[in-house]
Amino acid sequence: MAKLIGGLGTSHVPSIGAAIDKGLRDTPDWKPFFDGYIPGQDWVKEHKPDVAVVIFNDHGNSFFLDKVPTFAVGCAEEYRPVDEGWGPRTIPPFKGAVDFSWHFIDTLIESRFDPMICQEIEVDHGIQVPMELFWGRPAEWPVRVVPIFVNVIQYPIPLPSRCYEMGRVLRQAIESYPSDERFVVLGTGGLSHQLQGARAGFVNPEADRAFLNDIASDPDKLANMSREQYVEMFGSEGAELMMWLVMRGAMDRDVVIRHKHYFVPASMTGAGMIVMENKAAASPAVAA
């Protein structure tokens, strides 16, 4: 059966992509941010996953308010960058893990999750930036992807606990998938930021740092928080963090943190990264 080799978490701030596009990677503003991702990139190079399941939200690019799926799963052959207003970015299109996507959709429905099914859809910075942060800018992506779109914009948004439960179903789907492929799951979004209202510019580095610990050691606490608590603690757009729970729900109770990075502010956002492995599967030196 297929194997989950790691859970990754990262912010997906669009300015990160713009900084790469404009060649700003090594400027004083951005270098400390990007350098913090080098251990994550090395981990990916070393562990060579075949498939990346990426949980993110669309930001009013692939979906408008006329149709808002709470959860949507891509099962397309290819996902091209969408035009977010500045023209589509010139990064390679993502190849889909089509067969697994359908298997995952089957598993979801059988587990009483009912997602929208997307056979043709373009994708925005929500998936682009995490892929660039972990895989750089290859001529072709060395992994195939499964995009999971979560509505965290139009209220009512789903409960954090529901995201966590979806992760458990994702785990079942991976563990029941007849293949020897190696999977990583990426929870993306956050950390603290607020773009709207008089509290715009709110960041909460203390809460962000605590989140990066809790996502590993106490995910139940994060899953039991209300949506309002996310907004209060992490800002109106910081509620995106609940999407990391899908990734975490796919992992064991006990995990080890292999890498962690925090930087504030990336544009208007507290930005963070984590690489985790299941403790039982981690190398003995690490698990000890």
Next chain:
Amino acid sequence: MDEKQGQDRIPDTPLFDRKRSLGGYRINKMAMGLSKPENREAFKQDEGAYLDRFGLTPEEKKAVMSRNWREMVRLGGNLFFILKISAVDPVRITEIGAHQAGMEHDDFLRNRLGKKI
């Protein structure tokens, strides 16, 4: 979400709820249109005519044309959509943030985002 009072429970934090989504539909649809190059061109050529295509009220039109971000958000504009206006008429997102916070840009960077400038 307690919307009965028509007030946000978390101060200065407008959640994009039913009321805002319904109220802001025209502004957001107009802004969503800017993800097409031909619409960006139309906006540049004759902004008022472009806005009229989406049936914006005079109040909404005024908010957009004066780039009054705080007012656009008050009328139900969601930043992910209205940000596309900045693809046609460039403005930094931190300037949009500072405007909503009612702060000078440098103060906003220092005091909200903790930047050392």
